[in-house]
Amino acid sequence: MKKIFVGIILWGFTLSQAYIVIGHRGAAGYAPENTLSSFALAIKCGVDMVEFDVWKCASGELVVFHDAKVEQLTDGYGAITAHTLQELRKLTVLGYEKIPTLIEVLDFIDRRVKIYIEIKDAAIAHDVVKIIEHYVGCKHWYYEDFLVASFDHTQLYDIKTANSLIPVAVLLYGIPLDLGSCASTINADVVSLSIDFINQQFVDDIHDRGISVYVYTINDPDDLIRVTNYRVDGIITDYPCL
Numbered sequence: 001m002k003k004i005f006v007g008i009i010l011w012g013f014t015l016s017q018a019y020i021v022i023g024h025r026g027a028a029g030y031a032p033e034n035t036l037s038s039f040a041l042a043i044k045c046g047v048d049m050v051e052f053d054v055w056k057c058a059s060g061e062l063v064v065f066h067d068a069k070v071e072q073l074t075d076g077y078g079a080i081t082a083h084t085l086q087e088l089r090k091l092t093v094l095g096y097e098k099i100p101t102l103i104e105v106l107d108f109i110d111r112r113v114k115i116y117i118e119i120k121d122a123a124i125a126h127d128v129v130k131i132i133e134h135y136v137g138c139k140h141w142y143y144e145d146f147l148v149a150s151f152d153h154t155q156l157y158d159i160k161t162a163n164s165l166i167p168v169a170v171l172l173y174g175i176p177l178d179l180g181s182c183a184s185t186i187n188a189d190v191v192s193l194s195i196d197f198i199n200q201q202f203v204d205d206i207h208d209r210g211i212s213v214y215v216y217t218i219n220d221p222d223d224l225i226r227v228t229n230y231r232v233d234g235i236i237t238d239y240p241c242l
Contacts, residue, residue, distance in 0.1 A: 019234060027042040032096075070088075074092060075092055169188060172197075
């Protein structure tokens with residue numbers, strides 16, 4: 001995995017750090033989030049990985065969309081899980097984009113960058129595992145091309161139980177009292193924590209466990225400087241071109 005080398009001159013001294021750069025929902029600061037055009041732009045910006053969100057629609061396909069309901073970003077309404085894929089095909093995201101399936105996104109990206117899948121829906125871990133195993137077994141991908149994340153740590157446990165080779169990321173919004181214990185328990189590869197809570201003690205604890213630390217969502221230069229000091233391993237941003 002390539003990394004972007006960041007050098008920051010601040011008040012007479014230089015901070016330097018190599019980061020894995022992850023495009024949040026593709027390049028959500030520039031293009032409609034979680035769409036093929038957003039992923040294309042993120043790749044053009046030179047990201048190492050693209051992040052996106054996955055639900056299971058009513059007809060059984062895994063679709064890429066962030067919100068639980070479609071009305072904020074599309075011309076439709078209701079829960080995304082209540083629509084069939086045929087119904088979702090009729091909707092447009094911000095007037096001109098379509099909601100893609102996970103299969104369509106993987107085929108579009110075609111191993112040009114790595115994949116960060118956030119599971120939003122309940123009980124779809126095994127669906128995700130099957131798709132990843134298919135791409136590894138039949139389409140010449142590698143398990144290391146994927147990272148599966150969720151705030152639902154039970155699903156991450158299910159993924160590791162089904163196939164320990166699939167990398168998983170524990171999502172956290174807040175620091176647990178026992179720091180990174182939850183990540184060690186499920187043998188996570190990454191902990192992804194909000195910028196609102198990151199501190200040096202937490203980063204050091206996760207690193208001591210042999211686990212990487214990613215931070216979301218870095219859109220401000222001051223936040224970038226702060227996580228540079230903490231020596232995190234990856235940053236998730238809406239503006240990967242910057």
